[in-house]
Amino acid sequence: MKTALRTLLAVVAGVALAFVLVIAVELFSAVVHPVPPGFTGTMDEMCQHVARYPHWVLGVVVLAWSATTFVSTWVARRIGNRLAGVAVILILTFAIVFNVSKLPYAMWFKVVMLSCFLVACYLGGVRRVQKSSPAADSNTE
Numbered sequence: 001m002k003t004a005l006r007t008l009l010a011v012v013a014g015v016a017l018a019f020v021l022v023i024a025v026e027l028f029s030a031v032v033h034p035v036p037p038g039f040t041g042t043m044d045e046m047c048q049h050v051a052r053y054p055h056w057v058l059g060v061v062v063l064a065w066s067a068t069t070f071v072s073t074w075v076a077r078r079i080g081n082r083l084a085g086v087a088v089i090l091i092l093t094f095a096i097v098f099n100v101s102k103l104p105y106a107m108w109f110k111v112v113m114l115s116c117f118l119v120a121c122y123l124g125g126v127r128r129v130q131k132s133s134p135a136a137d138s139n140t141e
Contacts, residue, residue, distance in 0.1 A: 003081070010080025014088035018072035025064040033057050050103045058109045065096070066116040073125030085125025092121075 033053055039045055069092055077085030096117055100110045 007080040007084045007087075010076045010078075010084035011087045011091075013079055014072045014076025014084065015091055017075055018068055018088065018092060021068040021071065022065070025061060025068065028064070029053075029057060029061065047104050050105060053105070055106065058106060062109065062113050062116055065113065066120045069117055069120035070124040073121060074123075077125050082126065089121045089125045092117075 033049075035045075035049055039049070069089075072092070073085045073088045076088040096113070100113060105113075
């Protein structure tokens, strides 16, 4: 029971952290590429806005979203266990696939974003971390 509760809390912490970091990335995006005057938020307007993103902004977003993925899955795994990290990965996977499939990002962005996302998922939530033992540390001296 204790492990299940800890895993659940780890997933909540990882998703909450991802939520906060994605909002920070979106705020950055809104500052460097603001919506045009009269923007009402329709899907058509959103698609037109996304299609006009400068490539340098998309490059920064790749790095920021990848870092968000890494940090949030790492936190979930660190607090909980590998299952918590994988649960956060699944939630973020649905979010990113939905995002890149619904909006007309440049093709290079979709390919690079999904590739970096997979690497960040592996490094943050799946990869086994080798902890050094005191005996191994004393052998190197």
